[in-house]
Amino acid sequence: MPLISLDIPRPAIVSGSSGGIGRAIALAIAELGCPVVAHYGKSAEAAGETVQQIARAGGRAIAVRADLTNVADAERLVEKSRRAFGRIGVLVNNAGVATRRDVCANTVDDFDGAISANARSAFLLTQLVLPDMRELGWGRLIFLSSIAARTGGVISTPYAGSKAMVEGMMHHYAAHAAPFGVTANAIAPAFIATDMIAGSALPPHMPIRRYGSPEEVAMVAQTIIACGFMTGQTIEVNGGLHMS
Template structure:
């Protein structure tokens, strides 16, 4: 039997942190399958507008929407704006994140709190906001962008490890409670990916230690996100995309 082509025509997707890197690749992949895409950003308005323009050039529908997704009030306003302009949200990709490298001796309470707010709390806020609609339609896809650091030592710091490990716990908790509603919830955990945030990874020569001998590409992460969106029998899972850095 030939592989199915993912058809997302009529679906609306929200990608948080969708203006660059992995988020940009996911936004473009969703649009290529027919979804209307809301590209969330906090500061990078021009880059978000570029993603929207690229989607529109290909004949798709998209909008850029500013919000700090670690704030409940911003999330509520954002969801209302998207639903008014594009329609109810069927697909949520919680990609927004922060990754400031800080050693344990220099890590402050404020930085720890901020990292968990952006990387973990935002996924909770956005998921809670879209669940009523998904439940009423009995169809939904939530994909959380975790990290190899959730299950390993990582290079960024313990604040980042904790936030991504929490995100995987959030994934499993939601998945168990929403499966009978037609909603799948999964995590995708990239290893070292060649984006503009990869400077420290390149400086540490991490690519040479990977079995594949190179950093990953944002499009390779997007491919896996699309795979779990297209499969209704995968839920509560974390899919590693790490070039063989670990085997789970």
């Protein structure tokens, strides 16, 4: 019997499931018994590996491609998910972009791209699945944020701004979707061992002197899904780099 379990496992969509944090969360959600839709944008092979890992562990999963900056594509993703597994009960908004820029090199295109990929896509998917959650009387919305939403981070101005927007949306959903049995929370990682931070040195004042793992972020996602009394929170997974 796992330490965390669900009475009724609900179908889940995890955006950006090709690897890293997204893949780890998809696998962790499958451990709860949830059928998983592993969304991907470009790498069918990597998303297929996520599905295969879930299947080898005895779970159910499919991979679905979608450009989440495109409304019709996002709608198709949700419809394919419903046809495969039924009404969606869990949504993890993990997909996004992070392009490093010197502060003076930020462009309007960088800004528009970050907002579209990181914030607009999360809004779009959330609006599409909320009716399912309302009908179920149960739902879990998880938004992947970043330490950059609080400290500015090291990536770029547009990235930090888009993650702050994600947390603002999360707070609104938490306040207004609770009567439907829906919780909304965010996870804000930093210095997790993924391609995004490859080559980045650990800050000298970081208390835990190592990189975090995607699996450690995924543990938090499991807890958020299992706990119906937590909403409107940002859980920081950052080795003590920013304490709240």
